[in-house]
Amino acid sequence: MSAFSNWDTYNVIAEHISEALQTDSVLGSSGAIEIQTWEAETRDNSADYSDYELPAVAIEVTHSGQEINPLSKHLTATYVALILTTTGGEAVLKTVKQLAKRIAVRIERNIRQQNISTKQFSDVTADLEGAISGSVKVTNAATQTDGGVVNNVMRGAAATTCEIQIDFTPTID
Numbered sequence: 001m002s003a004f005s006n007w008d009t010y011n012v013i014a015e016h017i018s019e020a021l022q023t024d025s026v027l028g029s030s031g032a033i034e035i036q037t038w039e040a041e042t043r044d045n046s047a048d049y050s051d052y053e054l055p056a057v058a059i060e061v062t063h064s065g066q067e068i069n070p071l072s073k074h075l076t077a078t079y080v081a082l083i084l085t086t087t088g089g090e091a092v093l094k095t096v097k098q099l100a101k102r103i104a105v106r107i108e109r110n111i112r113q114q115n116i117s118t119k120q121f122s123d124v125t126a127d128l129e130g131a132i133s134g135s136v137k138v139t140n141a142a143t144q145t146d147g148g149v150v151n152n153v154m155r156g157a158a159a160t161t162c163e164i165q166i167d168f169t170p171t172i173d
Contacts, residue, residue: 009128010061010079013164014040016124017059017081017111024110027057033103042084047151051089055103058084064163074132074167081164083107087147087156096156097147104143104158111162114138125166135167 018038022028027035037056043049049056059081066077085107087099114121115138125131140163147156 009077010063011040012127013061013079013081013124014059016121016127017061017083018057020114020119020121021057021083021107021110024106026106027103027110033099033106035103042082045150046086046088046155046157047153049086049088049155054086054088055099056086057103057107058086060084061164068170069167072167073170074135075170076165076167079164079166081111081162083111083160083162085156085158085160088154090154093147093149093154093156096154097145098156100147100156100158101145104145104160107158107160108141108143111138111141111160128166128168130168130171132167132169135165137165139163139165 022038024031026032033055035055035057037053039056039058042058042060061079061081064078064080066075069076085100085103087096090096113119122136124136125133141160143158143160145158
């Protein structure tokens, strides 16, 4: 499934988040709010997007900690996903901000549903070495939206964050 090697955890998780969001009937291909650009890294500046690339979603994943569960003896790793939405192509700030907010609400809704075992994100464990099937937990989804003029270009922006916990079988080196 993954285009990355199984030790590239951040990109594997980002890819699975992207795929889960792209299967959403509203955000995916031919959806009511079709996302034009999906990226695994954020751009330095939202003005770097051309209007034909918008709306755009960029996903970055970082590691925020790990601990051994005393009962299961599994290593629980926690990751933070930052999902940035950029909108534009309009001359009215209110319009680009509203679109960013609509997309972000849909992304947050989709992310909150990923705890259901039948959702697309549950198979991320198959692409991570040592990950335990069925151990994915997504929590603390939150969104902030804003917008403004960046380098003389009108842009709307939203940032959705969530924590992802995955259990691993501990390895001894």
